[in-house]
Amino acid sequence: MIGAGATPLYQKVKDHILTGIAAGDFAVGERVPSENELVETLRISRMTANRALKELTGEGFLNRVAGVGTFVADRRAKGHPLSIRNIAEDIRSDGHRYSAEVITLQEEGAEAGIALSFGLKNADSLFHSVIVHLRDDTPHQYEDRFVNPAVAPDYLSQDFSQQTPYEYLTKIAPLQEAEHAVRAMMPPLSVRSRLNMAFDEPSLVIRRRTWTRGVVATVAHLYHPGSRFELFGSFKP
Amino acid sequence: MIGAGATPLYQKVKDHILTGIAAGDFAVGERVPSENELVETLRISRMTANRALKELTGEGFLNRVAGVGTFVADRRAKGHPLSIRNIAEDIRSDGHRYSAEVITLQEEGAEAGIALSFGLKNADSLFHSVIVHLRDDTPHQYEDRFVNPAVAPDYLSQDFSQQTPYEYLTKIAPLQEAEHAVRAMMPPLSVRSRLNMAFDEPSLVIRRRTWTRGVVATVAHLYHPGSRFELFGSFKP
DNA sequence: TGTATAAACCTGTATATACAGATAAATCAA
DNA sequence: TTGATTTATCTGTATATACAGGTTTATACA
Known part of the structure; x- marks a missing residue:
């Protein structure tokens, strides 16, 4: 488990992955922990891990390949999305x-x-x-x-x-x-x-x-x- | 159930809702079937209905209010998406x-x-x-x-x-x-x-x-x- | 009548489980 | 050595279930 509070668990998992990327634990193109690895290390269910990784993929941070794994996307390669940014x-x-x-x-x-x-x-x-x-x-x-x-x-x-x-x-x-x-x-x-x-x-x-x-x-x-x-x-x- | 084939079930539910909107079954601002109603009429699990409605909300077709229901969004009100157009x-x-x-x-x-x-x-x-x-x-x-x-x-x-x-x-x-x-x-x-x-x-x-x-x-x-x-x-x- | 309270319904989240399909590595046979 | 096959791993999808918390409607009480 990562912590407790008002923020949903899947959101904490997302933050956990994003923090890892920002900290350099996972470089661009490298594999991030699989769903089952997250289940073991974070003591969560696979569906929660799946939601976190799926949403991060939809937001352009990750790429997923069935049967292979989940990888850090190169966000600079194809431009940032036209989104609200700080x-x-x-x-x-x-x-x-x-x-x-x-x-x-x-x-x-x-x-x-x-x-x-x-x-x-x-x-x-x-x-x-x-x-x-x-x-x-x-x-x-x-x-x-x-x-x-x-x-x-x-x-x-x-x-x-x-x-x-x-x-x-x-x-x-x-x-x-x-x-x-x-x-x-x-x-x-x-x-x-x-x-x-x-x-x-x-x-x-x-x-x-x-x-x-x-x-x-x-x-x-x-x-x-x-x-x-x-x-x-x-x-x- | 709606049908069978290669396309995922949640996608068929999404199409079902979008078709309903296009056909005028649900007008802008009106409520679409709740998750539990979809469970009964389409004979699917609530999580599948939830996924369909959640994704359609993310794509801007629907608005959801916890405790109230899911409603058809007004897509014209706030500008066209930055998309490919002819x-x-x-x-x-x-x-x-x-x-x-x-x-x-x-x-x-x-x-x-x-x-x-x-x-x-x-x-x-x-x-x-x-x-x-x-x-x-x-x-x-x-x-x-x-x-x-x-x-x-x-x-x-x-x-x-x-x-x-x-x-x-x-x-x-x-x-x-x-x-x-x-x-x-x-x-x-x-x-x-x-x-x-x-x-x-x-x-x-x-x-x-x-x-x-x-x-x-x-x-x-x-x-x-x-x-x-x-x-x-x-x-x- | 007005006001709490309860009930009904809705979405949001989380878990456990299951099977499929895709991919890559390991293994075995020719 | 090559080629086919098995095995292990990983994601994708689907179900059943559970509880929390928001919102509206109905009900009971003062």
Whole structure:
């Protein structure tokens, strides 16, 4: 057994495997413990081990071959899935130093277009943050985010140089669903200067809208310098 | 029981539910049969019903609430998935007229970067097509595509003003997997002029690589005018 | 009438068990 | 040595069972 508590057992098994991968116990391409080995070492049933390994396979961390075993997948080979990710963790896991600069953090009256995204009346106010994420002190992403006060009432009192909005929001509100829209544009000067972009360099903008408990929790515009960034998506029919 | 054969039972249950949704037996928001109801009507175990409903939930077709039931999800509400789509069909389904102009259709020696994408030696040759897709006679997408001759030997003799490469390729080769990379860039003059783009307008470029039977079938670069295009993706945790 | 309480039903998780089918290694026979 | 066969291992699927915990409806009580 691994431990006890509120988190389901299969989730702990998943974490156990992921931790092992992160710790280097299992390198890319190597075999991870089989279902029966997990049954013996962790004292769980095979179906629980099966669920953990099956879900990790579905999430792209493992590959399974019937009759042979379960192996650590090469996630870099075919691009990361277009999913919600924590930029701080991404930067750190690539072996770089992450830091953040908070530009704006205040309450604002909802502008018409944003209010529409939230499904709110024009008069309602929203929390607004602007943060520049840096990799090795080089600007990497410009994050312009509006947050539903009903979902995160304490948003304005957070220190986002220590914890990204993503980390904070996933901690206090369960992420139900997310929508991404990607477009290319010439960014406004405010963004351009913060990202040290050349005057003729286009930007890749991701508009991310997330739902929690049926209501829109946050609408974020994430600006990336187009020439230094690629967004990956993967699809299996 | 539903039937017998090679396809797993849980898959048949999934198909059974999806067919019911398509047939209108269960409308959006309505409840689908509970696990125990499926156990009785289909004469299966609850765990099999559970697997079917759980997977359909993960795929976005259903929503589940513990203690209440399982309901048909509204898939249209929150954007299309970032998936392979047929541009001709997209344009027509939006009520517009689709046409295509074939710019290039020939065999070429594989340039180094492209050959790498295919996992081929430099010397190998590939099929190359350049097509501009028009919506109501306005340029809408510039498609620059390389195709593996081993997968589509008759590619060069097709009339792509009548049938898109996508339609042709999906007809002759099963799509196994696809990778997307999205980036923003200032397109080359050749692309810019074909799409009637302003000199300072950035472009959203999707590089799409697809696999069939374990080999790379095609690598396509799809250029969209950035200011007129949005790419959608959806994700559920 | 209003309010606890109980009952019924639902999903979520976990176990034990069973058989199949796929794969690779070991073994045996020609 | 080669080729066929057996054996061991591993995943894939399916069932029966059990209990926890959320949600709604019905019931009993004050």
